[in-house]
Amino acid sequence: MRDPWNAFMPYPDADVGHAAIGPLSGFRLAVKDLFDVAGYPTAAGNAAVLAASGIKTSTAPLVQTLLDAGACFVGKTNTDELAYSLIGGNIHFGMPINPRDPQLIPGGSSSGSAVAVAAGLADIGLGTDTSGSIRLPAAVNGLIGWRPTHGSLDNRALRPLAPSFDVPGFMTKSLEPMATVMSAVGMPAANDRPSSILISEDIFATIDDTVADEMIASLRSAAMPIRRTDAIASFSLADLALAFITILQREAWESNKTLFERSPEAVASDIAARLLSGSRLDDDEVREASGIRKLFSAEIDRLLRENVVVVLPTLAMSPPTRDAEPERFAAFRSACIKLLCLSGLSGCPQLAFPIINCAGNVSLSLFGARGADRMLMNMALRLKAE
Template sequence: MRDLWNAFMPYPDADVGHAAIGPLSGLRLAVKDLFDVAGYPTAAGNAAVLAASGIKTSTAPLVQTLLDAGACFVGKTNTDELAYSLIGGNIHFGMPINPRDPHLIPGGSSSGSAVAVAAGFADIGLGTDTSGSIRLPAAVNGLIGWRPTHGSLDDRALRPLAPSFDVPGFVTRSLEPMAALMSAVGMPAVNDPPPSILVPEDIFATIDGAVADEMIASLRSAGMPVRRTNAIASVSLSDLALAFITILQREAWESNRTLFERSPEAIAPDIAARLLSGSRLDDEEVREAGSIRELFSAEIDALLRESVVVALPTLAMNPPRRDAEPESFAAFRSACIKLLCLSGLGGCPQLAFPIVNCAGNVSLSLFGARSADRMLMNVARQLTAE
């Protein structure tokens, strides 16, 4: 396989077996290089981590579950360094190329998994999502992206970034393989009545008005009950994003402190700066952020208890070009985190998918109660039915 898109890590091939028959038979699996796979190292997008890794002798349980369900492993994929970005760049292994628009970033940090699927090298891209690392590259590459309920999937033998937000996640080109994945990894089926869709006006007001109108028109055209609300929480999006980033930075520092102290020169300057920011946070800042998180989680639990699904734009703005200045990347990341942080703070599932009848790269997300992952799939099917 010639990887013209730089989706995969340049590792020698090793034999990774899979079941001959299963619900994922015939589907090719690309695995983000944060998960251990027997016969391969795990680099987490960092040369020093790669040098210290050695060849793994066992496979992460979640990856093994997919193999046992019949998925065929096709390689380990590129990632932003330490999974700590949303852009898709990597000074050690390069930025994957977005097959949908090679001039744009691929999004990250599950950049390689998304590009592998978008380029047709894989049917399932396994990645991780902490602050949007599945949903954002899915949106940028025109894919389906699923961030599962926090804690619902096995995360052993997965290198952490911020454990209280980290979840394994998936990208696919269409809803059907994603539905098969949800079943294969044991997400509970739902028989609830069709939920109403809630449109938060404060969130849709943050994006381009014409795009917001198209999204809402798309929701209404499916014939499902749609209602508006001023906001889904008493805390502003800016304050929620600040609380999220505070907790993320503290946990990212704790996860990578040993690497930073041993090999600071082996970490890209922008990633190192974020790690240092986490090291400098005082405990009171982190406690205050935790209190905001608890408040939001309680409010969102109460809201979603009533068979409601929240509709959100996946991205806050159009993705920048891959050759943009660092300031453009920072502005894009900051704007998008205000929307992407909500699932992390609430521990809730989110499903992102393209709106095909909208102009441009438009991705809509459904955000639901914990363990309502399959309900989001059912709603997405109704919304995208011809």
């Protein structure tokens, strides 16, 4: 396959079979290079991991489910190193090119899967989402991005980053294929509609007023009550982001400690700095962050228990250019984590999709109770149909 976008890893082709008939027949599947696929190595965006990988002899169960449903595997895709970034860069294998705007970052860490779908090289992009690695590249590339309820999909033979946040997820160009994917991976159907849409003022205060107004105006077609609240929780977004990052860094260090201690020179300096930050956290910091997470999750459960759906912008600011300074990348990551961390801390699903007739690179997200994935899809289909 010709790949001018650097979406795919440059592996020799191996035969990966798929069912001749199934709900995903005719769909091309791109798989993030964190999942094992028989006949291929798994590099996780790192040269040392690639060297130690060997050729896998079995396929991750979730990937096999997609193949058994008829999806045709077209390759393993590029990822940020160790899946530990939101930018899309990789010093070992290069940064994929954003087909929507080649001047902008592709977003990460599921960068290659997003770019493959956006460039028309695949119909389904399988990735992972820990701190936004499905939702952010989906938003940057104008795609649908689904972060499922935590624990709802099989994550065996998937290299971890932060297991209590890691979720396999998907990207497609439109909602209908994503709805088909949801069915194929066993998400239960939902006939109920949200009782109301909730807009949290503290969340929308993080973005430009004009964009916020356009987003809220797009909800009117849903023909259901819109409620407003001052804040989504008793904690500030900044406090929630700090708790999230603290837990993430500790778990990321634990997942990659052996690699780093054996080959510290094999890890990019920015990734290494984040890993080392996790190694230096004391137990009290992590315990405090875990306490915030527990309280926040309980508050969200109470908030969403009556089929309420929270609407929020997917990104807190416009994505930077691919040649921006590291400080710009850091500012972008920090701003976006304040919104992206909500699903991670709560374990709740989130569905991101571009807004039609909205100026700029704008993505809206629906955030619902655990297990409400299909209800979010039904609401998104209703919004897009109007």
